[in-house]
Amino acid sequence: MLDLYCLDDFKVEIEKLSKYKSYASLEAEVLKHFHGKTIAEARNGTLLNASETMPYVKKRIKGSGGYRVYFLAIIKENCLYLMYVHPKTGPEGSENITREARTEFLNKVIDAITMDEGLYKVAPDAKKQKLVFTKKKKGEPELKITV
C-alpha cells in the first residue's frame, strides 16, 4: 500500500471545504480513492508531466461536478503526495486551476520533499470517514499511525 502525504495547501482546503454541508462527502471520497490503495490503483487521471516514474496527476473524483485532486506520486518510494483539491460546483466551486498554479504546486511539493518539511501524513479516522493529518517532523522516518 502507498504512503499518503499532503501539502499544507491540501490540508487547508479540506478543512475549509469540510465546513460546508454540500461537501460532506469529500473526505470519504478522498479516502475511497487513495487510502489502502497501491500507486497503480490510485494514479489514474490526467498525467500533466509525461513522467511515468514521478507522475504529476489531476484526478477527477466523484464524477461530474465532483472534485479535482492534484497529486504527485513517486513510484520508487511508494509515496503519493496530495497537493491540492477543489470542488467543481457549490459555494467554493471552480472550473479549473491556472497553469501557473499547477507549476506552483509542483515546485511546492518538490521543496517540501527536498527540505523534508511542510508535509503531513494522511490517514483515516476510526470511522474511516474523516482525514487525520499528522505533521511529519524533519528527519523523521515514515510515521506509523495506528487507528
Add this chain to the structure above:
Amino acid sequence: MSELVIDRTGQKEQLQSIFGAFEKVTVRETSKAAELEKKVNDFLDGILYRKEYMRETINDLEDIMPKLEAFTWSLSNPTEEFLADMRKIVGLMHSLHSLLVKNYVLVSRYFATHKIGKAELTEFKSTIDDFKELAADLHDVVFVLPQDEDFQNANKRLESLC
C-alpha cells in the same frame, strides 16, 4: 305577480340552456377524449425521450473521458502523427461541446417551461462542463505544458530528486 314567483317560460328556457351546455360538454369530451389522451401521451413521451437522450449522452461521455485521459500517459516522445491526431481530437471535443451546449439550452428551455427534470439537467450540464474541461486539459498537456518554461524547469527539479 311577485318577482320571486318563477316564470314557467323563463324556467323552461333556463333548463334548455343547461341541457344544451351539458350536451356540448359531453359531446366534446367524448369526441376529443382520444385526441386529449394522445396529446398527454405525446407530452409524456417527449419528456421521457429527452431524459433518455440526456442519460445516454452522459453515459457515453463518462465512458469516453477516462479513455481520453489515458492518452496523457503515453506522451513521452510523441510522434508527429500522434500530435496531429491529438489536435484533431481536441478540435472534435470543442465542436461536440458546442453542439451539446446548444442542445442543453433547447432542452432546458422546454423543461423549465414545465418545471421538470431539474436533476437530470444539472447532471447533463456538469458532464458537458467536465468534457470541456478535459478538452482544455488535453490541449494544455499535449501542446502547452511541454513548451512552458516554468513548468519544464519544475519538472527538471523533480527529475533531480532521483
